[in-house]
Amino acid sequence: MNTNNNQPATAVLLYHRMGWPKLGSLVAGQYVVPGLFKSQLNYLTTQEWSATLLADAVAQCKSGKPETRNQYCVTFDDGYLSVYEHACPALVDCGARATIYVVASCVGGINDWDRKAGDQEERMMTAAQVRELADNGFEIGSHTLTHPRLTEIDDDQLQRELIDSKHRLEDIIGKPVESFSYPYGDYDGRVLQAAIAAGYTNAVGTRLGVMVSSTALFEIPRINVRWNAIAPLLERKITRAMKASGFNR
Ligand SMILES: [Zn+2]
Secondary structure: OOOOOOOOOEEEEEEOEEOOOOOOOOOHHHEEOHHHHHHHHHHHHHOOOEEOOHHHHHHHHHHOOOOOOOEEEEEEEEOEHHHHHHHHHHHHHOOOOOEEEEOHHHOOOEOHHHHHOOOOOOEEOOHHHHHHHHHOOOEEEEOOOOOOOHHHOOHHHHHHHHHHHHHHHHHHHOOOOOEEEOHHHOOOHHHHHHHHHOOOOEEEEEEEOOEOOOOOOOOEEEEEOOOOOOHHHHHHHHHHHHHHOOOOO
16 A cells, blocks of 8 residues: 655644634634634644744745654634634744735625625634735735636636636735635646646645645645544544555554
8 A cells, every 4th residue: 555654744723713613603613712713823833833924834845855853833724814813823932924815806705605605704814914914924826806606617717716806815814825725625637727827836625634745735624623523623633634645644
């Protein structure tokens, strides 16, 4: 059996919102309380996982000189204000940074796509907050303009979602936006090719797995961290992700 046992892994963690779930939320499992988030960072450090930025892990993959240690990257989808308020300061305290995938048309507003589906309202980061994070070493990626299912829209709309969001975010932060996150982890060959053509250099999905030197850079797997992921559960989840990527430990 072909296994990845001898190489280090990069666990790309996916978070959404910080705080206690709002009453009536359709995605209550997506809230992580700040105390749990901090304990997860501490736990990973004690297990000798080192924090790195996804952009740096991608660069290591491309250089053909991957890290020699296990490492983890923190990513946030959507760009919620609660992430700016609670998660980003906790990361800075640990000397770590993260990649934040922002829904470009919702900056300074609310989660319109969730509201349309009947979910509770959440405030999103403002343009000034997104810029401040980018200036402080956080990576800003695109999570489209309006958070559609990309496999269900036509080519023109797909281009707008990929290209206009990239340009809008680049105007906010004054630097290139290179990473993309597929809403709902929904993509196919057409979407993937369009993301490449739009000028991104990598993209993340929601398939469970870890990143290794042979990972396809437009299909980077992630580990979805939910409200209940106390240390033993987080560890089990990472082990499952490693098995899914061919590790046999
Ligand atoms: Zn999303």
